[in-house]
């Protein structure tokens with residue numbers, strides 16, 4: 047039932063994405079659906095934030111055409127190294143969470159690196175038990191299954207390294223506002239959150255550590271739909287005023303993340319410390335760190351060589367390994 051709905055939605059959106067007008071009758075005929083079925087799909091598309099206009103005597107027209115994620119197209123834009131390196135890329139129309147999918151099979155999946163993407167997540171997860179708003183066909187929800195060498199144990203800096211990789215790809219889009227990072231995992235554009243990272247693992251193995259690196263990027267999302275997003279958010283569409291090809295962007299993100307995660311595995315966070323500083327939005331600012339129902343206030347002084355946040359408080363210098371940071375005015 048759900049499968050049919052997603053399949054029909056994808057077929058209707060693909061047909062409309064050539065930017066022509068199609069009457070309900072023609073759509074129904076071409077896709078072997080009933081007219082009532084077509085109408086329902088179009089209503090549903092509008093409720094999930096995909097704008098389709100019905101114009102009298104002309105038919106339906108989509109405002110922003112959608113190109114769906116495709117492993118074949120993503121591979122076309124991968125670097126030669128990553129074409130050889132990545133073992134599997136799979137794309138789901140709908141999934142609970144790409145991170146949960148890989149995490150549940152972390153020891154079963156032996157072909158690594160492995161990428162999982164989805165057009166929609168029904169239970170997209172953010173850090174600290176938050177929901178990650180994951181509407182259909184508009185954004186990037188990506189998880190990477192990666193194995194670190196046994197010698198690496200300072201994972202504190204990993205989310206910072208992934209954040210730098212994303213920031214460097216986004217910067218190349220010539221956004222009118224600056225891309226900044228908020229320790230430990232937030233990517234902001236012009237002061238609004240555009241992307242986040244969720245890194246998870248399930249204990250250690252003898253010959254290395256397997257982790258799932260989850261990345262959510264608001265790409266073509268124009269408005270928040272069914273659920274409101276708690277944070278002040280933005281998307282690349284909101285900043286650039288045009289849609290982006292998600293297959294090309296996904297490939298660029300994969301190329302950069304794998305390049306940097308590999309370097310992190312070999313050299314640790316110290317190699318990236320100066321680069322993080324360039325994007326750090328809290329440095330020299332008064333901030334508040336929330337952890338375990340405790341609040342610590344102080345002035346942010348960047349990170350140490352392991353990626354811990356340095357905070358100058360009234361009691362002295364503190365190194366923070368975990369917590370949520372907010373800027374104080």
Ligand code: BTN
Pocket residue numbers: 142143144145146167169170171172173174176178186187188189231232241242243244260261262263
């Ligand atoms: C955050 O900022 O709190 C982290 C957001 C991480 C969202 C991504 S989307 C792909 C992957 N699957 C999930 O359920 N979460 C991550």
